[in-house]
Amino acid sequence: MTQEIQPGVFLHVLPTEKFKTVRFMIRFSARHTKDNAGARTLLTSLLETNSQNYPTQTALSSRLAELYGASFGVGMAKKGNLHQVNATLTLVNGKYVGDDALLAQGVAFLREVLFAPNISNGQFDEATFQVEKENMLSYIKSFAEDKQAYASLQLQQLFFKEDADQQVPSFGTLATVSALTAADLVTTYEKMVREDQVDIFVVGDVTEDEMLALFAPLPFPKGERVHPEIFFKQPAINYVEEKQEQEPLTQSKLNLGYRSEIYYGQLNRFALMVFNGLFGGFPHSRLFMNVREKESMAYYASSSYDSFRGFVNVQTGIDATNREKVLHLISEQLITLQKGQITDEELEQTKAMLKNSYLLSLDSPQALIEADYLDNWLPESVMDDETFLRCIDEVTVAQVQKVAQSIQLQAIYFLEGEGANA
Template sequence: MSIQLTEGVNLHIMPTEKYKTVRIVIKFRAPLDKKTITKRALLSSLLETNSKKYPTQTALRSELSNLFGASFGSSVTKKGAFHVLTLSLNVVNEKYLTMSDSILAKSIDFLKEIIFNPNVTNEHFNQATFVREKENLVDYYDSITDDKQTYANLELQKLFFEEDDQKIPSIGIKEDLAEITEDSLYHYYKKMLQQDQVDIYVLGAIDEDQLVKQFKEFSFESRKLKQKDLFYTPSNAKEIKIKIEQQEIKQAKFNLGYTTPIFYLQENYYAGQLFNGLFGGFPHSKLFVNVREKESLAYYASSSLDTFRGMMIVQTGIDSKKMEKVKEIVTLQLKEMQTGNFTEEDIYQTKQMLKNQLLQSEDNSSAVIERTYSNQLAKNTIMSIEEWMENIEKVTKEEIIGIANLVHLKATFFLSEEVK
């Protein structure tokens, strides 16, 4: 059940007895903008840390303990042409408690405090909190260099995308962080509350009428939404962008970025899922079997799709001296897909693995909400698991071959060991 609390703010109630907890997720969505990505990342950290009523991390954690060990967190991510800031709270299902006080009602009050009463004085975020979270974000940015696979992935995206909005990771960048002040971030926070599309999800054993009544007390104002396409469609490369970087590393990273016509729940989506599963998504895929197992050219080799931005990434961890051979074998595997060199048994196995993957995700309440949110963004409706499986089952070999022939290499990033 979905209810509009005010224009641009929707409450989605998902009653179920399946879980021992109730999960509340609040998503703030805004058009992707280079100028605000880092602000939103820092704001996410500040909102998670404390509030006016709970001015320290200790006080906030103490309140979560009072809510029978509720877990609370925040995150930021990209959805195509949008940036999403998420607050989530997981609290025990009241039927497992003997006390009469409503833990769920208190949990919603907690979120109301976090969202509308941040730790602010005279339109400035608390300086000590602001400085600490800013330093933590700097430390995180610096740590990316040590995580070589993440680093290689982000460098590939800088090559792959033309627009700065898409090049910058969802967590922002260090260069933009320096310009943010306590007051500038507070003024952006107010703008976010007034202008972002807000979607609230509550999943679990719940009293629907009580939920609606309580969330209607949240002081969100009506907001007009800017019309913008959800999906980002990358342009095909006139020539492949190539970057090689040397660092003192033990295992080289060779990543390849491809444009695809595969977008979430759109025309080519289901055939695209089969293509990716056969190409590099599962242990029986061509990349895993031929690059890693048969040729022993890689410590790992896999592919993944970003179905909101029309991108497929192939990730490999290799010996620096074998890059050209790895590139040759990866290219050959794509050609094998394009010519249909895979069996009906391969297709059947991939369909079963995709369906099992989806069924397993049903055990995770967070994954269920995320899928529902993506459904509503892409189709303005909720697709049942049964319908999803039926669409997967209908995919033919010819459709998979057709998709494979619409996948084009656009950029490669090679992180190699230093030549001595």
């Protein structure tokens, strides 16, 4: 059941007897921008740490312990053009511990942390703010040490060179976070609760009526809320952007970005899923078997795709001296798929792994939430489990071949080991 309890605020109840727990998630969705990503991410840390009635992290943790060890967190995510702030509470279903009031207490806890944050005199608690800001700055700086993550971010900046917002990751940048004040975060918080689209999800053995009674009274400000376009459409270019850097590494990073015109909701996305599985998504894929295993040219080699931004990403870890050989090998693997050189066995193996992954997701409360979120954001894409699995089964070699022929190399990022490692 999905019900709009006020303009722009939706309650999604997913009744199921699969779980002995109940998961609540309140998601705030707004357009992702280079300016708001860092502030919204830092806000998640402040909301997660304390509130007016639980002014310390210890007090908040003690309350969760009283709720039979409930787990709570506030995080963020990015999907296409959207920046999402997610407040999640998972607690045991009260019927299993003889406490009929437990779910109501859980909603009351969410109400407290979301609508009574630790704000006074127009700013968040300064001590908490400074600690969480320093933690976040340390986190962002740590990406310079994680070379695989660093290379991934550099490729993203190169691939989305013409769009400043898409270049910036979901957690923002060092510069934007460094400039934030405790008062700035109040402005960010007020804008989020007032203007974001809100989706409230409940997964567990509950009834729609009881959840409506619990969540409808939440004091969301009334007014017009945003509903941004979820897809980012990457413009095509007729050349390849390249960037190379050098650092003292034992393992160089070679990442490639391909543009795709296939997006979530389109039927040919199933062929894209199979293509990615064959190209670099699974252990039997071309990149893994040929570049890594057979030719021993890579420490790792894989591909992934983002069907909300038209982005196919290849990541490899290599010896710097093998750069051109690896580029050639990656191109060769793609060409074999463009020619339709796919055996029945590997096609069926890929489909089986995709279907198994989908079936496993049906046992995950979070996967059920994400599926329902997209069903409601993109109602034209709704399909039942049987149809989804059949669409995977019906993918043909010719369809995979067409996908392989349609993707375009747009960016190459190479992080080269320097000196003795070059």
